[in-house]
Amino acid sequence: APSSPRASPVSTATGGAGRRLRHRGPPPIAAAMFADETAPGAAVPSLWRSARNSRCEASCQTGAVPTAEAAGQSRSSRDAAVQTERIVGTARAARGADGGLGAFLRRVERIVTEELSRSRESRAFHGFHVSCGDRSPAVLCLHTLSYPEAQEQHLQVTGVSWNATGSVVACSYGRMNDGDWSTEKSYVCTWNLDRRRLDPQRPDLVVDAASSVMCLAFHPSQPSLIAGGLFSGEVVVWDTSKTEDPLVWQTGMTDDTHTDPVYQVLWLPEGEHRNHVQLLSASTDGKILLWREEGDGRLAVAEGFALVAQQIPRSTQMKKLVWGEAAVGVTSLSFSHLDPRVFIVGVEGGSLLKCSTAAVTPAPRRTGGSAPLRAPAELAFSPHAGPVYSVSCSPFHRQELNLFLSCGTDGQVHLNSVLQTQPLISLQLSTKYLFCVRWSPVRPLVFAVASGEGDVQLFDLEKSSQKPAVHIKQAADECPVYCLEFNTKQTQLLAAGDAAGTLKVWQLSSDFTEQGLREMKRLEQLASELTD
Numbered sequence: 001a002p003s004s005p006r007a008s009p010v011s012t013a014t015g016g017a018g019r020r021l022r023h024r025g026p027p028p029i030a031a032a033m034f035a036d037e038t039a040p041g042a043a044v045p046s047l048w049r050s051a052r053n054s055r056c057e058a059s060c061q062t063g064a065v066p067t068a069e070a071a072g073q074s075r076s077s078r079d080a081a082v083q084t085e086r087i088v089g090t091a092r093a094a095r096g097a098d099g100g101l102g103a104f105l106r107r108v109e110r111i112v113t114e115e116l117s118r119s120r121e122s123r124a125f126h127g128f129h130v131s132c133g134d135r136s137p138a139v140l141c142l143h144t145l146s147y148p149e150a151q152e153q154h155l156q157v158t159g160v161s162w163n164a165t166g167s168v169v170a171c172s173y174g175r176m177n178d179g180d181w182s183t184e185k186s187y188v189c190t191w192n193l194d195r196r197r198l199d200p201q202r203p204d205l206v207v208d209a210a211s212s213v214m215c216l217a218f219h220p221s222q223p224s225l226i227a228g229g230l231f232s233g234e235v236v237v238w239d240t241s242k243t244e245d246p247l248v249w250q251t252g253m254t255d256d257t258h259t260d261p262v263y264q265v266l267w268l269p270e271g272e273h274r275n276h277v278q279l280l281s282a283s284t285d286g287k288i289l290l291w292r293e294e295g296d297g298r299l300a301v302a303e304g305f306a307l308v309a310q311q312i313p314r315s316t317q318m319k320k321l322v323w324g325e326a327a328v329g330v331t332s333l334s335f336s337h338l339d340p341r342v343f344i345v346g347v348e349g350g351s352l353l354k355c356s357t358a359a360v361t362p363a364p365r366r367t368g369g370s371a372p373l374r375a376p377a378e379l380a381f382s383p384h385a386g387p388v389y390s391v392s393c394s395p396f397h398r399q400e401l402n403l404f405l406s407c408g409t410d411g412q413v414h415l416n417s418v419l420q421t422q423p424l425i426s427l428q429l430s431t432k433y434l435f436c437v438r439w440s441p442v443r444p445l446v447f448a449v450a451s452g453e454g455d456v457q458l459f460d461l462e463k464s465s466q467k468p469a470v471h472i473k474q475a476a477d478e479c480p481v482y483c484l485e486f487n488t489k490q491t492q493l494l495a496a497g498d499a500a501g502t503l504k505v506w507q508l509s510s511d512f513t514e515q516g517l518r519e520m521k522r523l524e525q526l527a528s529e530l531t532d
Helices: 047-057 090-121 148-152 320-325 519-531
Strands: 012-014 020-022 139-146 156-162 168-174 186-192 205-209 213-218 225-230 235-239 247-250 262-270 273-283 287-293 299-306 330-335 342-347 352-356 377-381 388-393 403-408 412-417 425-428 434-439 446-451 455-460 470-473 481-486 493-498 502-508
Touching: 139 148, 139 186, 148 186, 156 481, 156 493, 156 502, 168 213, 168 493, 168 502, 186 213, 186 225, 225 262, 225 273, 235 273, 262 330, 273 330, 287 330, 342 388, 342 403, 403 434, 412 434, 446 481, 455 481
Parallel strands: 156 213, 213 262, 330 388, 388 434, 434 481
Antiparallel strands: 012 020, 139 502, 156 168, 168 186, 186 205, 213 225, 225 235, 235 247, 262 273, 273 287, 287 299, 330 342, 342 352, 352 377, 388 403, 403 412, 412 425, 434 446, 446 455, 455 470, 481 493, 493 502
């Protein structure tokens, strides 16, 4: 039988001699079944390479965009004229009509002119205003400003002033009644009303003062300079552009310094040089001083005036002690806009005095002081029944309009002319004090008064010479209003400060800011009527 492909086991036996015998089966066939052979290789085509080549060769193209050309044409037009038939003698008739019209106008010219002149002088429609729609409120409160730290000390707003651009308002804090000579710290605060994010209780600048600041005034042309008068008698000038140390000039405590509180400071043109200004201060010590700047930051007296008791007429309503001691104390003054040498002074005794910087009469020599003083009083007007707190000269330049206003503790406002001693008008506005009066800078017939009853009264003499046109309630509980000031640049703004430490900015309507066509003429007539 055929042998199995698997090799048979090898059997061995051991002979006597110890040799091992190996018996092999049939020869293996594995070599015949597995032989070396070279087969051809297998190939697999690359699909990735063909796909890549096809993507590189392919391109994207949008379909063809159809286009067409078209033209637009307006319709044709032509001119045509219409002519009436010619009438014979037309030109001749027209010439005849013109001649008749001319003759008629020449005949009535004198009559029409007379009637127009009579209408212009007529007062039939005096005070009549045409209403063209809804009228805005006469007065609107724009801002209520305050400094909380000053209010915590119960300090009062004693003065207010607008800078040369009309965008910054400043107020001084102090006490009008019982200030302290040494320990009463106070402040001057400024707000820029054009600032986009105005914080009414966070002033843009706060200046500390060692004594109560009783008054202040911005420089007329340099917006950052502001002068202040202190309760201690000092006069200081700050530069609000220097936030670290704004103090630039001060009088210090010298023999020339005021010995009483300074109640008014003013910047005045220096002689013929209208571009140069001097600083003036007035105090209840009776002295009016002009200061000049020194190089070391000190203010020195350039010239001065002193009111002499003998120049002030005795008043039957005032006690002799008052006349002898307090009548010379200057509480307010205002310079004439017609004659820059003339100024009106109000004193503690109630007198109103016309004074002049051209005075040559020397005042009695007082102890101390480096500059000789002159006695400026020339004329005394009818007095108030108590101290005069404010005087304001009319800003309109005419001899017949050389008027001034005054107010005081008797609750009266006097309208005076410098040409006569008796007041043209005497108005009893309050049973309490009147602290401030100011003429409007744009309306000859408008003025404002601050009262001790907590309101501001706006007068328009065109409407009435006896009662105010508007009452502005400034403060509650009859908190006195101590100061107010019109804005000469933005004439619709009026600022007023009160005893509660609040400064309010009011916006006036056009009724108080637009001058009428014949308003100056009306003021002349009013002054003439009252004088007669």
